[in-house]
Amino acid sequence: MSPEADRPQGRAAALVEVFARLRKDSRVGLMTHIVFGYPTVEASRHLVDIMARSGVDLIEVQLPFSDPTADGPTITHACQKALDRGVRVADGLAFAREVTKKYAVPILFMSYFNVVFNYHEKGEARRGVAAFAKAAAGAGAAGLIIPDLPPEEDQERYPETCREHGLHPIYVTSPNVNDRRLEAIAKAASGFVYATSRTGTTGREVQIAMEELGRFLDRAHRLCKLPVAVGFSISKREQIEALSGKAEMAVVGSHLIQVYEKLGLSALEREIRTLAGRKD
Amino acid sequence: MNGKKAKSGQRPPVPKSPPAGKFWGLEELDGVPLPDERGHFGIYGGRYVPEMLAPALEELTESYFRWRARPEFQRELEKLWETYSCRPTPLYFAENLTRHLGGAKIYLKQEGLGATGAHKINHCLGQALLASKMGKKRLICETGAGQHGLATATVAARFGLPCTVYMGAVDMRRQATNVFWMRQLGATVVSVEEGTRTLKDAVNAAMKDWMWNVAETYFLLGSALGPHPYPAMVRDFQSVVGREVRAQLEKAEGRLPDAVIACVGGGSNSIGIFNEFLAEPQVELVGVEAGGRSLKPGEHAARFEGGRLGVVEGYKSYFLQDDDGQIQKTHSISAGLDYAGIGPQLAWLRDQGRVRFVSASDHEVIAAFQLLARQEGILSALEASHAIAYAMRYAPELPADKIVVVNLSGRGDKDIFILAEALKDPDWKAYCKDYAEGKIR
Numbered sequence: 001m002s003p004e005a006d007r008p009q010g011r012a013a014a015l016v017e018v019f020a021r022l023r024k025d026s027r028v029g030l031m032t033h034i035v036f037g038y039p040t041v042e043a044s045r046h047l048v049d050i051m052a053r054s055g056v057d058l059i060e061v062q063l064p065f066s067d068p069t070a071d072g073p074t075i076t077h078a079c080q081k082a083l084d085r086g087v088r089v090a091d092g093l094a095f096a097r098e099v100t101k102k103y104a105v106p107i108l109f110m111s112y113f114n115v116v117f118n119y120h121e122k123g124e125a126r127r128g129v130a131a132f133a134k135a136a137a138g139a140g141a142a143g144l145i146i147p148d149l150p151p152e153e154d155q156e157r158y159p160e161t162c163r164e165h166g167l168h169p170i171y172v173t174s175p176n177v178n179d180r181r182l183e184a185i186a187k188a189a190s191g192f193v194y195a196t197s198r199t200g201t202t203g204r205e206v207q208i209a210m211e212e213l214g215r216f217l218d219r220a221h222r223l224c225k226l227p228v229a230v231g232f233s234i235s236k237r238e239q240i241e242a243l244s245g246k247a248e249m250a251v252v253g254s255h256l257i258q259v260y261e262k263l264g265l266s267a268l269e270r271e272i273r274t275l276a277g278r279k280d
Numbered sequence: 281m282n283g284k285k286a287k288s289g290q291r292p293p294v295p296k297s298p299p300a301g302k303f304w305g306l307e308e309l310d311g312v313p314l315p316d317e318r319g320h321f322g323i324y325g326g327r328y329v330p331e332m333l334a335p336a337l338e339e340l341t342e343s344y345f346r347w348r349a350r351p352e353f354q355r356e357l358e359k360l361w362e363t364y365s366c367r368p369t370p371l372y373f374a375e376n377l378t379r380h381l382g383g384a385k386i387y388l389k390q391e392g393l394g395a396t397g398a399h400k401i402n403h404c405l406g407q408a409l410l411a412s413k414m415g416k417k418r419l420i421c422e423t424g425a426g427q428h429g430l431a432t433a434t435v436a437a438r439f440g441l442p443c444t445v446y447m448g449a450v451d452m453r454r455q456a457t458n459v460f461w462m463r464q465l466g467a468t469v470v471s472v473e474e475g476t477r478t479l480k481d482a483v484n485a486a487m488k489d490w491m492w493n494v495a496e497t498y499f500l501l502g503s504a505l506g507p508h509p510y511p512a513m514v515r516d517f518q519s520v521v522g523r524e525v526r527a528q529l530e531k532a533e534g535r536l537p538d539a540v541i542a543c544v545g546g547g548s549n550s551i552g553i554f555n556e557f558l559a560e561p562q563v564e565l566v567g568v569e570a571g572g573r574s575l576k577p578g579e580h581a582a583r584f585e586g587g588r589l590g591v592v593e594g595y596k597s598y599f600l601q602d603d604d605g606q607i608q609k610t611h612s613i614s615a616g617l618d619y620a621g622i623g624p625q626l627a628w629l630r631d632q633g634r635v636r637f638v639s640a641s642d643h644e645v646i647a648a649f650q651l652l653a654r655q656e657g658i659l660s661a662l663e664a665s666h667a668i669a670y671a672m673r674y675a676p677e678l679p680a681d682k683i684v685v686v687n688l689s690g691r692g693d694k695d696i697f698i699l700a701e702a703l704k705d706p707d708w709k710a711y712c713k714d715y716a717e718g719k720i721r
């Protein structure tokens with residue numbers, strides 16, 4: 001394989017550039033999250049539009065799954081509602097194709113492994129990782145976040161297949177994980193590593209133990225040699241600033257759904273701009 | 281179909297006694313490990329969980345394999361099984377039923393006579409003992425019918441551990457008596473309002489609790505499924521059922537059974553009774569799934585009738601799911617079989633042609649319940665009545681010198697509301713109404 005073939009191209013390359021730019025600006029980036037189709041597909045359009053215009057660095061588009069084991073009540077409920085309205089995986093892919101044409105900000109798909117494992121093109125019998133990776137890359141995604149696929153479950157060469165299609169396989173790791181597991185992730189991952197700030201599911205506001213988190217992030221950097229994004233219980237600009245020098249990116253998910261549910265779209269826009277550190 | 285079935289008329293050889301001290305499930309079949317070191321049964325099983333649960337599952341695996349090998353652990357568990365529950369449970373020759381059906385001899389393995397009324401107590405005692413050895417401070421579990429929750433609440437009380445039971449809101453309504461008993465036993469029962477509000481959602485909720493409390497809490501999973509090591513561990517603790525059947529039938533008939541039939545929810549009672557006979561190809565093994573109202577999607581829980589390969593709740597197996605991989609609604613008259621997935625070892629055994637799967641409809645199940653009650657005076661759980669329903673179909677096809685063993689995984693007391701409703705019993709309805717209105721003192 002030539003060195004060029006190894007180098008990420010297209011959207012995957014754009015994701016690498018995002019982190020290069022953050023390093024240059026010594027700024028902690030912001031990845032915001034939506035549940036595709038919640039509350040409606042039209043709302044998802046508005047949300048991505050706001051996020052792209054507010055200077056968010058990455059957008060995580062969650063394809064709803066019926067049994068989201070890593071998610072707390074806010075996101076679980078959102079997934080359920082989207083599914084109840086009949087949202088399909090193909091709709092999420094079409095949506096991504098649409099928004100990645102419109103905006104430069106890289107998007108990543110987040111879902112659970114069963115969605116990937118069962119994906120197939122209309123009229124094709126073959127299901128699985130390669131079919132999904134091809135479709136996701138075709139839709140302009142820069143990577144996949146699949147929290148229930150650990151590195152040792154080598155399903156259809158998942159990380160290699162992602163890379164062959166120009167996608168970063170993003171792995172989620174947690175503070176209670178030992179070095180051996182982080183090393184396994186280091187072997188499989190590219191783009192960045194998604195570190196949860198704590199154990200537990202998404203979407204509960206708890207005090208993050210910063211010192212402990214700092215030690216874990218050091219470990220993750222040392223062993224994975226990739227940028228690290230921190231998610232779970234992040235809802236304030238100060239928290240993001242506190243990650244400076246410790247992590248490259250902050251991830252905000254459930255909090256934005258809650259703001260949107262309680263206060264609506266324009267409040268959400270203000271919130272995202274605050275989180276992104278925009279003063280204008 | 282089981283291609284390895286013995287030719288009819290030929291007597292199976294008298295079985296060897298099980299190897300002394302062998303306490304757990306078969307670990308290899310035809311050179312295939314059951315499971316491999318990472319929990320795979322062929323392509324099935326594994327450990328598909330968020331990373332934060334990996335340390336807990338690694339700790340559990342290591343502890344389990346260490347403790348189970350110790351004779352003192354085995355002795356302690358055997359003593360609990362014998363003195364706290366009821367082991368061995370009887371293997372009963374159902375003479376009336378046999379005569380009535382007119383075919384193979386039917387034996388019933390009476391797991392319903394154990395503590396809490398179902399086989400679930402076997403793996404609950406095993407896991408609670410393990411949890412206490414591991415120094416865990418709290419038990420959590422999921423439950424469908426409430427039988428596993430009841431057994432977990434029971435052992436939690438016995439071991440002095442606080443216990444939280446997750447139960448789908450729909451199941452809490454249809455198994456209200458078990459909810460009452462669990463609370464009497466000191467457990468906190470949490471109503472799960474997400475998704476279909478049944479067993480799968482209770483599994484998710486328990487897993488989420490575990491993510492929050494992973495260091496101190498023991499997740500006492502209720503069937504032979506989920507991430508490694510649960511499928512192997514639950515099977516091991518249930519394998520006592522099959523071990524006893526072999527010895528009991530050897531005593532009664534001097535031979536192995538020709539067929540063993542068990543109902544299959546997640547797979548704990550079935551793999552528990554099958555395990556002993558996996559390496560005896562002349563013994564036919566039949567799993568009975570919940571055929572529900574019909575085999576249309578959403579109306580049953582027969583994974584092998586409409587399911588597809590998937591990866592859900594930590595393991596790879598067959599799941600009832602739509603084209604996108606979203607888990608489908610299931611239905612069964614028995615809450616304990618009302619689940620979209622099936623244990624990974626059973627999926628593998630089906631591929632090998634070693635276990636044959638059939639389904640029984642809600643209607644057949646009610647008829648089976650009634651027949652067993654009238655013929656033998658045994659009230660069987662609706663789950664177990666699925667196995668009886670298939671035995672009613674199958675035994676008459678076999679000659680009288682054949683022997684069929686049915687795993688009667690539970691007793692029927694818990695199902696009084698469902699049965700009374702299904703049988704449209706007017707007196708029971710009137711009683712409930714009067715009772716609710718305070719007319720009965």
Ligand SMILES: Cc1ncc(COP(=O)(O)O)c(C=O)c1O
Binds near residue numbers: 503545548691
């Ligand atoms: C009496 C009884 N039998 C069978 C089952 C089904 O579970 P499994 O397939 O794990 O034995 C249950 C589950 O609650 C049960 O209560």
